[in-house]
Amino acid sequence: MNMKEQDILLPALDRLTEIAGITAKILSYPSGRGKNSDAVIELIKGQQTSILEADVKTEVRTATLDNIILRQDQTDGRRILIAKYIPTPMKEELRKHSICYIETSGNCYIETRSMFILVSDQKTAQPKFNEDTKLWAPAGIKFLFAVLQEPEILNTSYRNMAYASGVALGNVGNFITEMKRDGYIIMGTRLGQPTLILENKTAILDKWADMYRTVLRPKQLVGKFRFAKKEDRTNWHEHTTQYDDILWGGETAGEILTGHLVPEIYTIYSNSDRFELMKRLRLVPATNGDVEILRPFWNQDTAELGHGTVPPMLAYAELISSLDSRNREIALRIKEKYVG
Known part of the structure; x- marks a missing residue:
């Protein structure tokens, strides 16, 4: 020890x-x-x-x-x-x-x-991020998402990396330094030129999934709701193609991408006004509702999207870190087919 x-x-x-x-x-x-x-x-x-x-x-x-x-x-x-x-x-x-x-x-x-x-009544604070752990603070998690989606951006300009990940330009150098320090990237060569190579992608992805769920995801949550009518809940998938400002995540993404999961939680990512979404989807606020709305955190101009879903890598991360064995099985299917 x-x-x-x-x-x-x-x-x-x-x-x-x-x-x-x-x-x-x-x-x-x-x-x-x-x-x-x-x-x-x-x-x-x-x-x-x-x-x-x-x-x-x-x-x-x-x-x-x-x-x-x-x-x-x-x-x-x-x-x-x-x-x-x-x-x-x-x-x-x-x-x-x-x-x-x-x-x-x-x-x-x-x-x-x-x-x-x-x-269970003792106050417990989540771990704070000091100067040595910026990579696992919210901005670092956003940066890693972009890198995991497209490792080759490590060999582009800092400005491009900042744009792709949606983080401040001044943070990129710190993130790269920390990734080198922790062995996440190594220096190699390609066509005689120095090249940064992402190491241990699977291990980084699995840690990223846990840290996203506990650190960044709660900050993106707009609220919880429920469908006003039973038929809206049954026909949730009709909204997949009806509105282009809605991306399905979590279990709903798992169903769309694999066809083998009946959702219990309906996860929506959207930048649209919550009241407009409530009106269109006929949602009502509910503290323990089975519909959750979150704000996207990634640059939607550069991310690889699924079929009306969040990027498959994010769907994998949400499902693999959910502690539900059925979700985790679907996560592995998504990883095999879409993530690699």
């Missing part, structure tokens, strides 16, 4: 004691090949004790969750995820699989044979 993980584990256990009155002891730090956890901890409350295998993470992503769920299913030992911040949808998924968790703020879910504790 490295120092960053230590700086998460110890404060989280101290906060758990403070908030829930549970005494936590670290029994061991497994090491070497085949280790199944970062630490083994014992939780003590009164006369009750529970031993859990802990996964300590500086960053929680969809792949992180997949690995923890897989290990939970393969072993008899109970698992606990410990992190600074865990997105709400991931907390729900962890509880669904009876996997305990603690945030350093004190929010936690502990369910074992001998104890049950759920704390």
Whole structure:
């Protein structure tokens, strides 16, 4: 376990004691090949004790969750995820699989044979982006989207990269420097000329999908709605060709691009006035509605579009990071056919 993980584990256990009155002891730090956890901890409350295998993470992503769920299913030992911040949808998924968790703020879910504790009212801020992590702040996520769509723009002018991604010209140099530093791009040659080459595109795309969902997507959300009439919900696809200012994303894009997904959430990307969209599509506001409207974040003049959908890469990202197994299966079909 490295120092960053230590700086998460110890404060989280101290906060758990403070908030829930549970005494936590670290029994061991497994090491070497085949280790199944970062630490083994014992939780003590009164006369009750529970031993859990802990996964300590500086960053929680969809792949992180997949690995923890897989290990939970393969072993008899109970698992606990410990992190600074865990997105709400991931907390729900962890509880669904009876996997305990603690945030350093004190929010936690502990369910074992001998104890049950759920704390969710402690204020937790999403990780802030400092000067070294601009690439995963909102503007950087926009820039990476353009690069992932067309890696060759890395070998064009900064002005062109700024235009293609819709970010400020002054940010492009910082993004390129950070990508080089993190090994996302390397210097090669083509026809005797120095050339920037995108490395590990699949790994970058999967991280991009998680970061888009948690960092940028919430900022693009206009609101949630529902169809006023049942027949409008049934015939949602008729709007695919009827209006050219509407692009379908998420599950609706999955259905259009593959024909193998019945949407439960209807995702619309549009720059049009919300009230005009509500009128045309016969939508009414609803806090927990199954229709969501978002603003596009990409340069629509340069992005590759599907058939009335958002760019297929974005549809893939929304579905692969949704934590729904049916959506993720469709995401892989989109990736194979459209993304590569």
